[in-house]
Amino acid sequence: MSRRTRLLLVLGAITGAGLFVLLAWSTGSASRLAQFHELLVYLNVALALGLFGWVLGLSIKLIRQLRRNKFGARLTARFAVAFALIGVLPGALIYTVSIQFMSRSIESWFNVRVDSALDAGLALGREALDAQLNELDTRARSLLPSFANASDAELPALLDRVLEITGVREAAVITSSGRPVAFVTEKLSTLLPQGPPAGVLQRLRLSGSYASAETVSNQAIEGDPSGLILRVILPLGSSAQTPGALVRSEVRWLQLIKAVPEELVMNAEEVREGYRDYQELALSRDGLRQLFAVTLTLALLLAVFAAMAVALFLSKRLVQPLLALASGTRAVSIGDFRPLNEPPQNDEVGQLTRSFNAMTRQLEEARRLVDMNRRQLEQSKLYTEGILANLSAGVLVFDEQFRITLFNQGAQSILGVDLRSAKGRPLETVPGALPLATTIKRSFSHLTATDSERLHWQEQFDINLAGDDAPDKPHTTTLLARGTHLSMDGRGNGYVVVFDDITAVISANRTVAWGEVARRMAHEIKNPLTPIQLSAERLAMKLGDRLEPNDAQLLTRATNTIVNQVTSLKHMVDEFREYARKPVVVFKPVDLNHVIEEVLILYGWDPNTEVSAADASGVLFESHLTDGLPLVRGDQTQLRQVIHNLLSNSRDAFSEQGQGGTIRVTTEQINATDNSQPAIRLVVSDDGPGFSAQLLQQAFEPYVTTKAHGTGLGLAIVKKIVDEHGGYIDLSNRRDGGARITIVLVPMESEVDDIADEDDNHGSN
Amino acid sequence: MVFARQLLTICLTWVCVTFMTISGVAHADEQARASVQRIEPLVVSGQLLLDVNLELKLNDRMRQALSRGVPLTFLLELEVNAPRWWWFDKSIVDTRLVRRLSYNTLTRTWRVTTGDFSVPAASYEEALKLLSTVRNWPVVLTDRFEPDETYIGAVRFSLDNDQLARPLQMDSARDNWILGSAWKTFDFSIRRNSSSPSDTEVKQ
Numbered sequence: 026m027s028r029r030t031r032l033l034l035v036l037g038a039i040t041g042a043g044l045f046v047l048l049a050w051s052t053g054s055a056s057r058l059a060q061f062h063e064l065l066v067y068l069n070v071a072l073a074l075g076l077f078g079w080v081l082g083l084s085i086k087l088i089r090q091l092r093r094n095k096f097g098a099r100l101t102a103r104f105a106v107a108f109a110l111i112g113v114l115p116g117a118l119i120y121t122v123s124i125q126f127m128s129r130s131i132e133s134w135f136n137v138r139v140d141s142a143l144d145a146g147l148a149l150g151r152e153a154l155d156a157q158l159n160e161l162d163t164r165a166r167s168l169l170p171s172f173a174n175a176s177d178a179e180l181p182a183l184l185d186r187v188l189e190i191t192g193v194r195e196a197a198v199i200t201s202s203g204r205p206v207a208f209v210t211e212k213l214s215t216l217l218p219q220g221p222p223a224g225v226l227q228r229l230r231l232s233g234s235y236a237s238a239e240t241v242s243n244q245a246i247e248g249d250p251s252g253l254i255l256r257v258i259l260p261l262g263s264s265a266q267t268p269g270a271l272v273r274s275e276v277r278w279l280q281l282i283k284a285v286p287e288e289l290v291m292n293a294e295e296v297r298e299g300y301r302d303y304q305e306l307a308l309s310r311d312g313l314r315q316l317f318a319v320t321l322t323l324a325l326l327l328a329v330f331a332a333m334a335v336a337l338f339l340s341k342r343l344v345q346p347l348l349a350l351a352s353g354t355r356a357v358s359i360g361d362f363r364p365l366n367e368p369p370q371n372d373e374v375g376q377l378t379r380s381f382n383a384m385t386r387q388l389e390e391a392r393r394l395v396d397m398n399r400r401q402l403e404q405s406k407l408y409t410e411g412i413l414a415n416l417s418a419g420v421l422v423f424d425e426q427f428r429i430t431l432f433n434q435g436a437q438s439i440l441g442v443d444l445r446s447a448k449g450r451p452l453e454t455v456p457g458a459l460p461l462a463t464t465i466k467r468s469f470s471h472l473t474a475t476d477s478e479r480l481h482w483q484e485q486f487d488i489n490l491a492g493d494d495a496p497d498k499p500h501t502t503t504l505l506a507r508g509t510h511l512s513m514d515g516r517g518n519g520y521v522v523v524f525d526d527i528t529a530v531i532s533a534n535r536t537v538a539w540g541e542v543a544r545r546m547a548h549e550i551k552n553p554l555t556p557i558q559l560s561a562e563r564l565a566m567k568l569g570d571r572l573e574p575n576d577a578q579l580l581t582r583a584t585n586t587i588v589n590q591v592t593s594l595k596h597m598v599d600e601f602r603e604y605a606r607k608p609v610v611v612f613k614p615v616d617l618n619h620v621i622e623e624v625l626i627l628y629g630w631d632p633n634t635e636v637s638a639a640d641a642s643g644v645l646f647e648s649h650l651t652d653g654l655p656l657v658r659g660d661q662t663q664l665r666q667v668i669h670n671l672l673s674n675s676r677d678a679f680s681e682q683g684q685g686g687t688i689r690v691t692t693e694q695i696n697a698t699d700n701s702q703p704a705i706r707l708v709v710s711d712d713g714p715g716f717s718a719q720l721l722q723q724a725f726e727p728y729v730t731t732k733a734h735g736t737g738l739g740l741a742i743v744k745k746i747v748d749e750h751g752g753y754i755d756l757s758n759r760r761d762g763g764a765r766i767t768i769v770l771v772p773m774e775s776e777v778d779d780i781a782d783e784d785d786n787h788g789s790n
Numbered sequence: 791m792v793f794a795r796q797l798l799t800i801c802l803t804w805v806c807v808t809f810m811t812i813s814g815v816a817h818a819d820e821q822a823r824a825s826v827q828r829i830e831p832l833v834v835s836g837q838l839l840l841d842v843n844l845e846l847k848l849n850d851r852m853r854q855a856l857s858r859g860v861p862l863t864f865l866l867e868l869e870v871n872a873p874r875w876w877w878f879d880k881s882i883v884d885t886r887l888v889r890r891l892s893y894n895t896l897t898r899t900w901r902v903t904t905g906d907f908s909v910p911a912a913s914y915e916e917a918l919k920l921l922s923t924v925r926n927w928p929v930v931l932t933d934r935f936e937p938d939e940t941y942i943g944a945v946r947f948s949l950d951n952d953q954l955a956r957p958l959q960m961d962s963a964r965d966n967w968i969l970g971s972a973w974k975t976f977d978f979s980i981r982r983n984s985s986s987p988s989d990t991e992v993k994q
Binding site for chain 2: 062147150151154222224228237238239240253293294296297300301304305306308309312
C-alpha cells in the first residue's frame, strides 16, 4: 500500500468520524449546528453510501476471484467474513438495544402525570392572576361611588386617593373614545396614560367593564420589569350632574393599571415556558424518535460498512504476504529462484519470507551443483565417446537380441562398411558382415555352452572384405576379436565385441618365421651342393673319354644339367642366406642423395639433367632430390641395395606390362612437429599399374611376388633393412594411379636413441 | 462468503423496514393553506410601501401547537426584479417581513408581533386577521427605481420552519408543518412627478 493511499484512508476515516460526531451534536436542540442538521444527515448518508459502494466493490472483486478460483481468494474471504462478523454483530446488537431503549424512554417522558402537573401549574398561575385582578376590580368598584358627581377639576385629587388606597401604578379617567380626562401615575416621567388595547373600547360598550391581565409588549418604554400588568376599566356613569356641559351623553371610564408582583410574574412565566417547551416536545415526539432513529441508523450503517470495508481491506493485506510466499513457491517449482521482496516488519510473516528466501538460495545452490556435476559427467562421457570413436580397434555393442546398439569409427573402417544405418538392427543385415556376425554369435554361444570361468572369448579368423578400390575382388583380412557379456546394473543386458585387424601382425610374424627357415635351409642345403657339383664334373671328366660318343654326349648333358641346377640352387641359397643373414651392419653418416645418385647412374641417369634417357622398354628415371639434407645414420651398402631393389622392382613392373613410364625418386626433409623427431623421407613412385590389394597386405613377406622370375625376397629385404635402420616403410597406391613407396629414415642427430633401437633389434633377431 | 452476502441482505432489508415504519406514521389531516390575495404598492414620501392581503388557514396541528403556547413564525417575502433580456433578471429588492403569532397561555391572549411591535388580539380569528393583513410595509426608497420603468415584483407568504423547535422540524409528518403560498407577481412603474415628490404607481 502506497503512502498516499494510506494518507487518503486515514483522512477519509477522520472525515467520516468527524461528520458523524457533528451529526450527533446537531441533534441537540440547543446546538449551533442545528441548522446544518439536514445537510449533515445527507452528508452522512452519502458517506454511508460511499462506504457501501466500497464494500460492494471489494465484495464483488472477492467473489469474482473466488469464482475464478484465484489463489488466496478463499483465505481472504474467510478472513474478511470473520472480521466483518466481529465488526457487524456487536454493532447490530447495540443498535437494536439502543432503538428499543430510545423509543421506550421517549414514550416514558410524556406520561399523564407530567402532563396534568404542568396543566395544573398553568392553571395555578392563571388563578393567581385572576385573584389579583378580582381584588383590584373589587377595590375599584368600592371606590366608584366617590367619583359620582365629581367635577373634572376634582378628578386628579380623587385619582390620587385611588392611587393611595389601591396601590395601583396608574389611574386615569378616559372617555369612551379613549381620550384621557384625568391621569395620575407613580412614574413622573410618564405624561400620558397607557391606553387600552384596540378593540377593548368597543367591547366595553357591550360588556360594561373590562378586567384583564396583559403582557406589556415593550418593557423598555414602559419601564416595567415584570412585563405583566393588570388592567381594570369600570364605567363612571354619565356626568349628567355637571351643569352646562356640552357633551352630556359621553360615558367616562375609570382605568386602573397595576403591575403584577415581580415574583409572581417570574414564577408564572416559568410555568408557562415549561408548559410550552413540554408541549412542543410532546407535539414532536415522533420527530424526536425519528431524529434519534436516523442518527442511530446512520451510526449503525457507518459502523457496519466501515467494519466490512476495513475487514475486506485488512484481510487482503494480511493475506498478501502469504500469497507472495505461495507465488514464490510456485516460481521455485518451475525453476525461478529469484528471492522474494522481504517485508520490513519483523513479524512471523517477515521471518517466514526470510527463511523462504534462504531456502530458495540453498535450492539454487544445490541445483547449480547438480548442474555442474551433470555437465562434468557429460564432458567425461563425451571424452569417453571421443576415445571410443578414435580407437583404431573396432568396438561393437549388441543388446540381448544381437542388435547393434553402439559401434565406433574403427569398426566401420576395419570392416569397410557403413554401420550408421544398421543401428538397432542385427549385424547380419549389414552387407558383407554376415561371416563376422555368425562368428560372433557362435563364439558367444560357445562361451555360454562351456560355462567357462573366463569372462571373455577370443577368436582369430579371416574374413573376406570387399576392397576399397576393387569391390569385386575381395581380400582376406585377419581379425582378432574378443567378446564379453555386457553387464550393467548387475544383469546381463548385451554383448561387447572388440576386434582388430591383425593382418600386419601376422605378416610380421611370417617374416620372422621365414627368416629362420631360410637361414636353416641355406645352411642345410648349401653343404651338400658343392660335393654334388664336384662329383658331377668328375664323372664327366673321368668317364667322358671312355664311353661311346652317344653315351658320352648323354653324360655331358646330364652332368651339365646337374652343374647348372646346382649353380642355380647355390644362387638361391645365397639369396636366402642374404635374407636370413644376421645383420652385421656398421652405421655411419651417409649422404642419402649421394647413394641415390650412385645407383641411378647405373640406370642411365644423367646427374646434370637429373633425368635418364628412356631405355629399350620406354622407362625413364627422374629425380627430385632436396639439397642440404642432413646425413642419415646407416649402412651405405645396404641402403644402396634398398634403392636398387626398389628401382628394379618398378622397372620390372613396367617391363612385365610391356609399356613405358616414369619412375620418380624424391627426397625431402620432414620438419619436426611437436614431439616427433625431424626425419628424411624418400619416395619412389611411378605411374605404372600399382599394387594389388592382396599385395599391399603381404608385400613384405618373402616369396610373395607378382613377377614371373622373382624370388619374392626383394621387398622383404628392403623392409628388413629399413627396420634395422630404425625407419619405416609404407606401400600405397597413388590416387592418380601408380605405386608409391615411402621410406622414412632418421637423421644422424638422434644417435643415442637409435643405438638403443639397434640393440633391441639385435636382441629380437 | 455466502453467509456474508446473506448478512448484507438482512441488514439492507432491516434498514429499509426501519425507515418505512418511522416515516409510515405520517398522517395528514386538514390541509393548511395560504395565498396572496391582493398586493397594492404605493409611494409615500419617497418610500415604496406595500399593502398585502392574505388568505390564511392553519391546520389542526398548527392550531394545537399555538393553543399550547408554541409560537409560529411567518415570513412575507418580496422580490423585485428588473427584467433583462440578455441575462438573468436583475434583483433590486429582496426583503422579508417576519411576523410571529403567539398565544399566551397565562393571560389567554393572542398576539401578533412584527419586529418590536406587537399587537394583542382577543381571539384566534382576530389574530389571524391581524396576521393576514399587512398595511404600509415600507420596502425600499423609490430612488432605487428608474422612473417609468416596469418592474416585476413577487410576494410569497410562508411558515418559517427554521424557527420551529428542532424536534418539530423533524416531525415525521412533515406536511403538518409546511405552509407556503405560491409566488404572486405584480408589476409596477414609478412615474416621477416634477412638481411634487409624491408619486403614483401603476398597478398591473
